[in-house]
Amino acid sequence: MQNLEEFRKEVKEWLDKNCPPSMRSGADPSIPVDEVWGGRKAEYKNPESKIWLDRMGAKGWTMPTVPKEYGGGGLNAEQVTILNQEMFAIGAKQPLLSFGIWMLAPVLLEYGTEEQKKEHLPKIIKGEIRWCQGYSEPGSGSDLASLATKAEDIGNHFLVNGQKVWTSYADKADWIFALVRTGPKEPKHDGISFLLIDMETAGVSTKPITLISGKSPFCETFFDDVEVPKENLIGQLNAGWAIAKALLQHERAFISSFGLGSGMGSGRDLVSIAKKHVGEEDGKISNSFYRSQIASHKIKEHAFGLTFKRAKDEGGKASATASMFKLYGTEHNKKRHELMIAATGINGVAWDGDEFNKEDKNLTRAWLRTKGNSIEGGTSEVQLNVISKRVLGLPS
Amino acid sequence: MKLVLTEEQEFLRDTAKDFAQERTPITHFRALRDKKDKNLWDKDVWQEMVKLGWSGILVPEEFGGSNFGVAGISVILQECGKTLTPSPLFSTGVLGAYAIANFGTQEQKEKYLPKIVSGEITTALAVDESSHHDPLKTSFKAEKNNEEYLLNGKKTFVIDGASADVLIVLARTSGNSGELAGLTLFIIDSDVNGLNRIKLDMADSRNYANIEFNDVKCSNQEILGTIETGGESVERILDIGRIAMSAEMLGNAESAFETTIDYLKQRKQFGVLIGTFQALQHRAAEMFCEIELTKSAVMAAVQGADENSNELQRLSSLAKTIAGETLHLVSNEAIQMHGGIGVTDEYDLGFFIKRSRVAEQIFGSSTYHTERYANLSGF
Numbered sequence A: 001m002q003n004l005e006e007f008r009k010e011v012k013e014w015l016d017k018n019c020p021p022s023m024r025s026g027a028d029p030s031i032p033v034d035e036v037w038g039g040r041k042a043e044y045k046n047p048e049s050k051i052w053l054d055r056m057g058a059k060g061w062t063m064p065t066v067p068k069e070y071g072g073g074g075l076n077a078e079q080v081t082i083l084n085q086e087m088f089a090i091g092a093k094q095p096l097l098s099f100g101i102w103m104l105a106p107v108l109l110e111y112g113t114e115e116q117k118k119e120h121l122p123k124i125i126k127g128e129i130r131w132c133q134g135y136s137e138p139g140s141g142s143d144l145a146s147l148a149t150k151a152e153d154i155g156n157h158f159l160v161n162g163q164k165v166w167t168s169y170a171d172k173a174d175w176i177f178a179l180v181r182t183g184p185k186e187p188k189h190d191g192i193s194f195l196l197i198d199m200e201t202a203g204v205s206t207k208p209i210t211l212i213s214g215k216s217p218f219c220e221t222f223f224d225d226v227e228v229p230k231e232n233l234i235g236q237l238n239a240g241w242a243i244a245k246a247l248l249q250h251e252r253a254f255i256s257s258f259g260l261g262s263g264m265g266s267g268r269d270l271v272s273i274a275k276k277h278v279g280e281e282d283g284k285i286s287n288s289f290y291r292s293q294i295a296s297h298k299i300k301e302h303a304f305g306l307t308f309k310r311a312k313d314e315g316g317k318a319s320a321t322a323s324m325f326k327l328y329g330t331e332h333n334k335k336r337h338e339l340m341i342a343a344t345g346i347n348g349v350a351w352d353g354d355e356f357n358k359e360d361k362n363l364t365r366a367w368l369r370t371k372g373n374s375i376e377g378g379t380s381e382v383q384l385n386v387i388s389k390r391v392l393g394l395p396s
Numbered sequence B: 001m002k003l004v005l006t007e008e009q010e011f012l013r014d015t016a017k018d019f020a021q022e023r024t025p026i027t028h029f030r031a032l033r034d035k036k037d038k039n040l041w042d043k044d045v046w047q048e049m050v051k052l053g054w055s056g057i058l059v060p061e062e063f064g065g066s067n068f069g070v071a072g073i074s075v076i077l078q079e080c081g082k083t084l085t086p087s088p089l090f091s092t093g094v095l096g097a098y099a100i101a102n103f104g105t106q107e108q109k110e111k112y113l114p115k116i117v118s119g120e121i122t123t124a125l126a127v128d129e130s131s132h133h134d135p136l137k138t139s140f141k142a143e144k145n146n147e148e149y150l151l152n153g154k155k156t157f158v159i160d161g162a163s164a165d166v167l168i169v170l171a172r173t174s175g176n177s178g179e180l181a182g183l184t185l186f187i188i189d190s191d192v193n194g195l196n197r198i199k200l201d202m203a204d205s206r207n208y209a210n211i212e213f214n215d216v217k218c219s220n221q222e223i224l225g226t227i228e229t230g231g232e233s234v235e236r237i238l239d240i241g242r243i244a245m246s247a248e249m250l251g252n253a254e255s256a257f258e259t260t261i262d263y264l265k266q267r268k269q270f271g272v273l274i275g276t277f278q279a280l281q282h283r284a285a286e287m288f289c290e291i292e293l294t295k296s297a298v299m300a301a302v303q304g305a306d307e308n309s310n311e312l313q314r315l316s317s318l319a320k321t322i323a324g325e326t327l328h329l330v331s332n333e334a335i336q337m338h339g340g341i342g343v344t345d346e347y348d349l350g351f352f353i354k355r356s357r358v359a360e361q362i363f364g365s366s367t368y369h370t371e372r373y374a375n376l377s378g379f
Helices: A004-018 A047-059 A077-089 A099-111 A114-125 A240-260 A270-277 A288-313 A319-349 A358-370 A380-391 B007-022 B026-034 B043-051 B069-082 B089-103 B106-118 B230-264 B278-306 B312-343 B349-361 B366-376
Strands: A131-134 A150-153 A157-168 A175-181 A192-198 A204-208 A218-229 B123-126 B141-145 B148-159 B166-172 B183-189 B195-200 B208-219
Touching: A004 A047, A004 A077, A099 A114, A099 A131, A099 A175, A099 A240, A131 A157, A150 A175, A157 A175, A157 A192, A175 A240, A192 A218, A192 A240, A270 A288, A270 A319, A288 A319, A288 B278, A288 B312, A288 B366, A319 A358, A319 A380, A319 B278, A380 B278, B007 B069, B026 B349, B069 B089, B069 B230, B069 B278, B089 B106, B089 B123, B089 B148, B089 B166, B089 B183, B089 B230, B123 B148, B141 B166, B148 B166, B148 B183, B166 B230, B183 B208, B183 B230, B230 B278, B230 B312, B230 B349, B278 B312, B312 B349, B312 B366
Parallel strands: A131 A175, B123 B166
Antiparallel strands: A150 A157, A157 A218, A175 A192, A204 A218, B141 B148, B148 B208, B166 B183, B195 B208
């Protein structure tokens, strides 16, 4: 076991040598910033984005805790803390955003075979393959388990037919992890399998979805007699529902952090928006009605933040509270955006054109986008069902 | 700081829980109310609490206390809140003990603190003068007359004021209503000449009084701490009180909620348990979340108090606002979900809604504290 201080020194030296200048704090603001998702179709405005991804990927530090044999960093928890601290110290950019890392990799580690781990994990970690998620269908929203996209066993491969919807970035992704029906006669939860599909296979096509907020990363994805090799099945046949549920937990935790002002809407401060547009007298928002609504919201947000902290301090008793955080995080985020556009007045509902500034027009779109937060990853109503049944033990 | 209880606090909580469930279940409060008890709390029960060391939790060890802090007293009040346990613990063990231990002179500490710890005296804090809490607007006068002060005016809604042996009184020694400067705290015996107590009958059947002062004479020795620093001191004492009261209100809310969930699991209508109705399930789930938020706010405020955080005022207003709103919601919903039985005097839920609305008024309502929170947050 390597000494931690030695490890820190090594990390520091490596970052110093390998983290390009434009990937750290103090970067030249004229250099364009990439949102790096990797994959076969990736394009980079700044070549250093690619260099940084390749170097971190080769080290396995995009997923530092994954064992080295699967392309990960092979670090323990203490070492990861050190790596994060040293990256934070120089303001290093996250080299890769990835559904593969956030969602699929944990599933592969738990349910994948040795071959599947060796095949897919290194490509996720290096950012070579970009993944998307195929869960919802036009007929299966909250009732996800009713999904109908079918995968028939026709001997040496599966034949997939059906349609997925809300597949984020399907048009940019290389592969999709999808829930498919393999047991049409079984009860609905017991006939679902978890399948990996190469988006370049014949019969796969995508179409982007325009939202009320305008352009979006969401797509519809169609499968028309798509042949999928048998080795792409994760876990047992018809045992995909357990995997799906495990994965949803990761997604809920991620979305609920929006309520704390991170994620969507970050960088917009309700109070300064109100002071700017409504007016300010002696440091107070000059309209007392706006002021009281904002104060009530801020109080709830403060208590919500403390609850997040308490859950962490208690050691995060996961699933039940995950529903509460998803529910409150998204509902608070919606409320905050409602208050922001109300305080911004006419400019808060600006859509396009040169009469309005970019900031206000973006706020309008961001506000509309929040309406999806309490639907995606399980609606608020589904979260309330989970709390009343699993936490409070109310009868069905 | 970590938002979890220490082992010591868990132990105190368990002791308080056993005490409240066994010694002072809600039937205890009901009996006091029904017989229109003079104090509306039981002297023997209070002495048992004293023996458990609860009156000395905020008292330093050199005066016989345990110095377990606001976190210690809050877990006890939370448990007592679950069974609506009436006692002078808040007025004496929180307000009196904290005020004297933190702002009293050495002489005052020696005189009063050991008697608080031993249960020999109870205390009350007299601040309000109208139907709304607003300490800065104090106009109650203490005028200097040679070597003494003459106190004149009326204090309202003094908690445990009908029975307290010692009163801590906020008075104006100079300046005008609305100013922080010129306020002084006096500590006086309640049997002094010129003092008239009028017992109040409030909806929650607890001990309150309005107190009239007619040329009540006070010496320099009866100034709590130093003259004209009372504005800052009382804000601090009130903040500790608000936090402790929030903990008790959290206990009230948890208890009314638990009763309601139990009821949803056993009451049948239309041939099924009413807990199967989604209209009720979702409202129950929302209450659960509000209570979780309240727990976090109260715990953060309690720790802020013990760690002398510079955020203390804001945390106190946060806790009092959230606790007030949550208890308000839960006490309303508890009745509605119970249906007819919820509005009968025979059933205990009515006690919770009555206590809720009175507790909301104590040291500032949710509206008062939302305003204060905004001021303290710079908007």
